[in-house]
Amino acid sequence: MLAILKLIQSIFKTLHSEGTPRQVAAGIALGACIGLTPLLNLHNLVIFSLIALFNVSFGGGMLGIAFFTPLGFALDPIFHRVGLGLLNSPGLRSMWTTWFNTPIVPFTNFNNSVVLGSFVSWFVLAIPIYFLARWGIAKYRATIGDMVRHSKLYQAVTASRLYNLYRLFDPES
Amino acid sequence: MAKKIFRWKAIVPVVLFLTLVAVLWIIFADRIIHSQIESIGSSTLGTELDLASFQLREADAAMDMKGLQIANPSDPKKNLIEARTVTADLVALPAAEAKVVIERLTLSGLRFGTTREHPARPAPKDSPSRKLWEQTQDWVKQNFALPKIAMQRVDTVKSLVLDPTQLSTVKAAEALAAKADSTRQALTQSLQSLQVKPVVDSATTLANRLAKTDPGKLGVTGVASAVTDVKRNIDQIEQTEKQLEDLEKDVNSSLALLNQGLKDVDEARQRDYAFAKGLLNLPLVSAPEISQAMFGQPSLDYFQKALYYAQLAQRYLPPGLRPLHRPGPKRLRMAGTTVDFPKEHEYPKFLLERGDIDFAFGADTSKGQFKAALTGLTTQPALYGKPATLTASGKIALATPLVVELKGLSDHLGDVPKDQAEAQLQGVPLPKLSVPGLPFSVSPGVGNADFSFALSGDRISGKWSIVANHAEWSADSASQASFGLVENTIWRVVSGLNQLAVNAELGGTISAPTLKVSSNLDNAIANQLRAIAGEELAKGEAKAKAAVDKIVADKVAPLQGKLDGAKGQAAQQLGLDRKQLDEAQKLLEAQLQRYTGGLPGGIKLPKL
Numbered sequence: 001m002l003a004i005l006k007l008i009q010s011i012f013k014t015l016h017s018e019g020t021p022r023q024v025a026a027g028i029a030l031g032a033c034i035g036l037t038p039l040l041n042l043h044n045l046v047i048f049s050l051i052a053l054f055n056v057s058f059g060g061g062m063l064g065i066a067f068f069t070p071l072g073f074a075l076d077p078i079f080h081r082v083g084l085g086l087l088n089s090p091g092l093r094s095m096w097t098t099w100f101n102t103p104i105v106p107f108t109n110f111n112n113s114v115v116l117g118s119f120v121s122w123f124v125l126a127i128p129i130y131f132l133a134r135w136g137i138a139k140y141r142a143t144i145g146d147m148v149r150h151s152k153l154y155q156a157v158t159a160s161r162l163y164n165l166y167r168l169f170d171p172e173s
Numbered sequence: 174m175a176k177k178i179f180r181w182k183a184i185v186p187v188v189l190f191l192t193l194v195a196v197l198w199i200i201f202a203d204r205i206i207h208s209q210i211e212s213i214g215s216s217t218l219g220t221e222l223d224l225a226s227f228q229l230r231e232a233d234a235a236m237d238m239k240g241l242q243i244a245n246p247s248d249p250k251k252n253l254i255e256a257r258t259v260t261a262d263l264v265a266l267p268a269a270e271a272k273v274v275i276e277r278l279t280l281s282g283l284r285f286g287t288t289r290e291h292p293a294r295p296a297p298k299d300s301p302s303r304k305l306w307e308q309t310q311d312w313v314k315q316n317f318a319l320p321k322i323a324m325q326r327v328d329t330v331k332s333l334v335l336d337p338t339q340l341s342t343v344k345a346a347e348a349l350a351a352k353a354d355s356t357r358q359a360l361t362q363s364l365q366s367l368q369v370k371p372v373v374d375s376a377t378t379l380a381n382r383l384a385k386t387d388p389g390k391l392g393v394t395g396v397a398s399a400v401t402d403v404k405r406n407i408d409q410i411e412q413t414e415k416q417l418e419d420l421e422k423d424v425n426s427s428l429a430l431l432n433q434g435l436k437d438v439d440e441a442r443q444r445d446y447a448f449a450k451g452l453l454n455l456p457l458v459s460a461p462e463i464s465q466a467m468f469g470q471p472s473l474d475y476f477q478k479a480l481y482y483a484q485l486a487q488r489y490l491p492p493g494l495r496p497l498h499r500p501g502p503k504r505l506r507m508a509g510t511t512v513d514f515p516k517e518h519e520y521p522k523f524l525l526e527r528g529d530i531d532f533a534f535g536a537d538t539s540k541g542q543f544k545a546a547l548t549g550l551t552t553q554p555a556l557y558g559k560p561a562t563l564t565a566s567g568k569i570a571l572a573t574p575l576v577v578e579l580k581g582l583s584d585h586l587g588d589v590p591k592d593q594a595e596a597q598l599q600g601v602p603l604p605k606l607s608v609p610g611l612p613f614s615v616s617p618g619v620g621n622a623d624f625s626f627a628l629s630g631d632r633i634s635g636k637w638s639i640v641a642n643h644a645e646w647s648a649d650s651a652s653q654a655s656f657g658l659v660e661n662t663i664w665r666v667v668s669g670l671n672q673l674a675v676n677a678e679l680g681g682t683i684s685a686p687t688l689k690v691s692s693n694l695d696n697a698i699a700n701q702l703r704a705i706a707g708e709e710l711a712k713g714e715a716k717a718k719a720a721v722d723k724i725v726a727d728k729v730a731p732l733q734g735k736l737d738g739a740k741g742q743a744a745q746q747l748g749l750d751r752k753q754l755d756e757a758q759k760l761l762e763a764q765l766q767r768y769t770g771g772l773p774g775g776i777k778l779p780k781l
Contacts, residue, residue, distance in 0.1 A: 076506055083509065088496075096496075097514040111513065114501060
């Protein structure tokens with residue numbers, strides 16, 4: 001319950017004031033990776049650390065995870081095809097053979113069709129996601145942002161004490 | 174002021190978070206690996222694999238497992254194997270590449286056929302091993318039609334109405350008739366295309382014209398021209414004769430095929446007689462059929478299981494260094510496919526260098542133990558370079574000493590994988606066998622059993638035999654009162670016998686397997702049945718033949734005539750054409766002689 005509340009808080013705050021549209025969009029693009037790819041994998045630990053360590057919007061990252069997770073489930077059959085195609089590609093076979101016989105790399109599970117397919121798809125889509133999100137955030141703030149900020153729901157959600165913890169990861173502008 | 178890229182204040186929380194992840198991994202590693210072993214083991218074997226407990230000893234690079242149970246895929250209430258403790262000593266280095274290399278595995282307290290506390294869950298329908306299990310079951314159904322011992326009383330041969338579409342003779346006869354017609358048609362067309370008549374006519378006309386002319390009046394040029402014409406016509410005749418010879422060869426081949434077709438029709442008729450006889454539920458009186466009917470199914474059950482495990486081994490232990498596809502891990506998201514990429518001079522994904530097994534049959538482990546050793550079991554045999562072997566032997570001092578010898582070899586190094594297993598058991602309690610189609614069963618008691626199976630490429634071979642000297646037959650008491658003549662006869666034969674010897678042999682290829690079953694009962698039962706039901710059987714057979722003949726007679730009778738007609742037509746037309754060509758050639762040769770022999774002054778004709 002707390003996690004859901006925190007997520008809602010982060011989404012609201014992100015959309016309105018926390019960080020520039022660029023920072024929010026970068027957070028969303030990175031969060032999309034965690035959402036699109038199966039969660040319990042080594043690369044997601046790296047991506048999560050990047051969201052926390054780089055001066056991108058943490059809330060944007062949460063927003064990206066929240067938005068792209070259901071999409072990831074829906075697109076799994078496509079990711080499977082993409083991943084299997086890459087793993088079965090004769091031209092890439094020697095590269096996979098080297099990679100997956102190198103220490104640590106096999107723990108990334110990139111030799112699984114869905115993990116590889118979803119990660120590669122995210123990698124290709126990350127830049128378009130970034131630009132689309134940047135445009136969307138800017139447009140939102142310029143149009144209905146103020147109206148939502150003054151709504152009772154927004155006030156209630158952001159009043160929670162959890163907000164203080166979340167503030168720790170506010171992007172610095 | 175330039176924007177900061179790095180969020181320094183988040184370093185501590187991130188490090189704390191990563192430490193938390195590491196601590197959680199250490200706390201839950203045992204549980205996660207435990208669950209992975211159960212999940213991967215179950216999906217690989219196609220049956221439930223359970224572990225009571227699992228402990229990873231990181232410092233010793235070892236794993237301890239207790240209460241290993243592998244359910245019997247054909248009987249969910251039983252375990253195929255149960256092991257009290259399993260200890261695996263690992264090689265640490267390959268673990269960094271997510272590879273499991275077991276230097277030494279020790280299984281103790283191994284038991285077979287124990288009853289499970291809870292029935293095993295069936296393997297998921299889409300799992301490769303479940304599909305393979307179903308494929309091997311279908312393979313048995315599609316390739317082996319075992320005869321059934323009739324339940325009907327032989328003195329009440331029922332009326333028989335056959336559907337013509339069920340009879341293969343009808344199809345074979347219609348196909349042959351069509352073939353005979355097309356052969357005749359093809360012969361006619363071929364003869365027409367040879368243009369024999371124009372060749373003969375042209376030659377005859379030339380010969381007649383030259384016969385009416387005096388060569389002496391033609392001069393040298395005229396004679397040379399005439400001789401050229403004659404020779405050209407002779408060449409044409411010879412070419413046509415050659416074509417006629419080729420055609421005759423083709424015709425003879427076609428006629429031979431038609432004759433073979435006639436034999437096929439006869440064979441189809443015999444099959445239809447057997448089919449019609451089968452509809453009458455006549456008792457079997459052929460010794461091999463009786464054994465197949467009584468012991469074919471249990472034999473096939475053993476061979477089906479052996480084929481399943483051999484094919485499972487060939488699927489998961491592929492030869493060469495091809496990438497190996499396996500189902501991905503179970504999760505909320507789609508599992509996908511995980512691909513392993515073997516690399517030369519590296520460790521395989523899984524390798525069991527040596528496994529030592531102490532096991533016992535049944536519950537009694539106090540009077541002796543068996544020892545077994547498994548070596549070189551790996552998912553990438555080409556990397557290990559040696560075949561996997563299993564040897565087991567032991568003796569236990571029971572009332573009848575129990576002696577077990579097991580040998581197994583899985584050689585997937587070459588292009589053609591070979592898997593074979595042999596088991597010899599003496600003094601073993603043999604399982605009860607039910608006789609399909611009859612309300613009898615036999616408890617062989619303690620006896621000897623031999624089993625062998627080999628799969629090499631597409632070729633299969635197997636042998637299953639049991640010998641028991643204290644077999645006990647039992648009949649279903651409820652149905653004993655209503656036994657018919659057949660049941661009574663068989664019961665009289667078997668109930669007095671204590672010795673049971675069954676031998677089943679599997680051979681051929683997977684696509685065309687053969688099964689031979691024999692037993693010490695077949696001749697005794699066959700002779701008895703022939704003696705008591707010979708007359709009824711003869712009536713039944715006659716009835717079956719008459720029913721088939723009635724339907725197929727009008728289809729089969731004209732066949733011989735059609736074939737004779739085709740042969741006659743071929744002989745007549747070919748003979749006639751050949752005769753005409755011969756006659757025309759003779760006429761031309763006579764003129765050639767006349768023209769070349771009559772040249773004045775010994776003038777020789779220029780070479781043409």
